[in-house]
Amino acid sequence: MQAQSLAMVQPQSFCESTFLGLLQDEIGSKNYDSWFKNKVSLKTEQDELSVGVGSPFLLNWMQKQFRTPLTKLARNFLGDSARVNFHVDAAMLEQSRAEHKQQTTKPALVVPITNTSASAQSREENSATVAAPRKAVPQQGHARRTGRKYASLADFISGESNQLAYTASLQACQFPGERFNPLYLHGNVGLGKSHLLEGMYKSMRQLHPSLNVMLINAESFANYFTLALRDRTLPSFRHKFRNVDILLVDDIDFLEDKKVIQEEFLHTFRQLDSKGCQIVLTSDRHPRLLTKTSSELSTRFLSGLVCKIESPDKTTREQIVQHKAQKMNSPLSKSVLRFIASRFQQNVRELEGALNCLETHRLMEASQTLSVNSARKILSDLERDCVRIVRMADVDSIVSEFFGITPEEIKSASRSRKFSLPRMIAIYLTRKLTEAAYKDIGQHFGGRNHSTVMSAERKVIKSLEQGSVFKLALKEWPARDLVDTLERRLLAS
Numbered sequence: 001m002q003a004q005s006l007a008m009v010q011p012q013s014f015c016e017s018t019f020l021g022l023l024q025d026e027i028g029s030k031n032y033d034s035w036f037k038n039k040v041s042l043k044t045e046q047d048e049l050s051v052g053v054g055s056p057f058l059l060n061w062m063q064k065q066f067r068t069p070l071t072k073l074a075r076n077f078l079g080d081s082a083r084v085n086f087h088v089d090a091a092m093l094e095q096s097r098a099e100h101k102q103q104t105t106k107p108a109l110v111v112p113i114t115n116t117s118a119s120a121q122s123r124e125e126n127s128a129t130v131a132a133p134r135k136a137v138p139q140q141g142h143a144r145r146t147g148r149k150y151a152s153l154a155d156f157i158s159g160e161s162n163q164l165a166y167t168a169s170l171q172a173c174q175f176p177g178e179r180f181n182p183l184y185l186h187g188n189v190g191l192g193k194s195h196l197l198e199g200m201y202k203s204m205r206q207l208h209p210s211l212n213v214m215l216i217n218a219e220s221f222a223n224y225f226t227l228a229l230r231d232r233t234l235p236s237f238r239h240k241f242r243n244v245d246i247l248l249v250d251d252i253d254f255l256e257d258k259k260v261i262q263e264e265f266l267h268t269f270r271q272l273d274s275k276g277c278q279i280v281l282t283s284d285r286h287p288r289l290l291t292k293t294s295s296e297l298s299t300r301f302l303s304g305l306v307c308k309i310e311s312p313d314k315t316t317r318e319q320i321v322q323h324k325a326q327k328m329n330s331p332l333s334k335s336v337l338r339f340i341a342s343r344f345q346q347n348v349r350e351l352e353g354a355l356n357c358l359e360t361h362r363l364m365e366a367s368q369t370l371s372v373n374s375a376r377k378i379l380s381d382l383e384r385d386c387v388r389i390v391r392m393a394d395v396d397s398i399v400s401e402f403f404g405i406t407p408e409e410i411k412s413a414s415r416s417r418k419f420s421l422p423r424m425i426a427i428y429l430t431r432k433l434t435e436a437a438y439k440d441i442g443q444h445f446g447g448r449n450h451s452t453v454m455s456a457e458r459k460v461i462k463s464l465e466q467g468s469v470f471k472l473a474l475k476e477w478p479a480r481d482l483v484d485t486l487e488r489r490l491l492a493s
């Protein structure tokens with residue numbers, strides 16, 4: 001479209017493309033491309049121009065930044081009384097959510113589970129990741145790329161918190177099936193388990209192009225299995241999964257409580273294991289904490305190397321943030337990056353979120369950099385929105401569900417270990433995650449006194465400090481893993 005100068009335009013009937021062309025001239029192509037191109041909807045009614053945007057967050061920003069040029073321009077079309085109003089456009093909101101979801105879903109390739117013999121396909125075609133077929137019905141024919149870029153091991157920052165997992169991953173890539181089999185990586189959310197798995201996938205395919213490497217998440221495995229059952233294509237399903245050379249499975253905890261699928265996975269596991277194929281699994285918890293997984297399967301997970309990934313220490317966090325900022329070409333200063341690393345300590349996804357947030361603000365302000373004070377202000381807003389409130393009743397239900405007892409039994413007078421261990425842990429978690437005082441906690445847990453509550457709390461702290469194991473009947477759980485798992489569930493509930 002020919003650019004027209006804003007000043008030259010006389011009141012005329014509204015034409016969206018002309019309006020947008022003029023807007024581009026007015027605010028500059030960069031701003032136009034960033035905030036308007038395919039990102040807004042326009043409607044006019046009498047002297048009002050309605051601008052629809054894709055999120056509530058954008059709404060404020062657009063009002064602040066662009067009301068003046070939009071109003072000025074709208075007057076040329078709608079007359080001197082022209083007004084501009086902004087709203088969140090439901091369709092655009094939906095679309096931006098869908099796009100965001102697409103960008104953040106992990107799987108990349110769809111492997112066909114068909115009746116055609118997998119042996120007819122080349123090994124190269126078989127090396128693939130498998131997407132959860134929630135909507136997409138598996139395609140007939142060859143594996144299809146969806147354009148996802150895999151994380152690479154070169155971008156993984158190693159430090160004390162993940163050194164063992166990182167080294168073991170490198171070893172598994174170099175010597176698949178020879179060193180640690182299975183390799184089981186576990187840790188809290190956002191600590192890099194999927195990153196390592198994808199990195200291994202990429203590296204294994206480069207190092208061993210003749211091997212058939214499969215990366216899949218457990219949910220996809222379950223979905224494909226269900227489809228194969230429905231479509232009576234179990235033989236080809238089994239052929240596909242039991243004929244790989246390397247199997248990398250993300251989020252194996254997804255199979256908890258899914259007996260039939262666990263059974264199927266066990267057979268796949270056994271078959272691959274018997275051939276010495278490398279298997280790598282990731283999970284949010286230690287194999288012993290997979291309480292709803294058959295012991296046959298969970299003991300197999302324990303039979304190789306189990307590595308825990310911890311939250312990164314300060315130095316590693318700083319290195320991660322710097323590395324990510326560099327990859328984004330962000331000019332944020334070292335002090336701002338260090339500030340991010342000091343503020344978000346639990347998981348790397350949060351670090352990334354904070355970095356993205358600050359970088360977006362910087363872009364919106366069209367400034368070269370950002371001061372630590374502005375970063376502090378922006379991130380406190382972000383943190384305030386993320387606070388989760390845990391109630392005592394939440395602790396009751398999460399802890400009792402884990403131990404297979406009722407909330408009433410936790411609060412009962414019984415001193416049996418079956419109830420006293422869950423009670424002790426529930427008291428510790430209540431003290432840690434709620435604002436409740438000892439007296440109120442005691443009251444809540446069956447009218448116990450202040451010193452009983454303090455003593456329960458102290459016992460758990462001691463077990464955590466000593467790295468002890470909690471024993472109940474025939475089961476054993478590393479104290480730290482058990483408490484972390486319950487805490488994570490509570491914070492996610």
Ligand SMILES: Nc1ncnc2c1ncn2[C@@H]1O[C@H](COP(=O)(O)OP(=O)(O)OP(=O)(O)O)[C@@H](O)[C@H]1O
Pocket residue numbers: 151155156157158162187188189190191192193194195196284320348349352
């Ligand atoms: N050590 C690291 N170095 C560089 N990036 C990291 C590191 N750890 C995590 N990340 C990044 O943090 C983000 C979250 O990591 P990832 O998705 O692998 O976490 P996860 O442990 O699989 O979490 P979940 O259990 O929620 O799936 C990713 O973008 C990943 O690249």
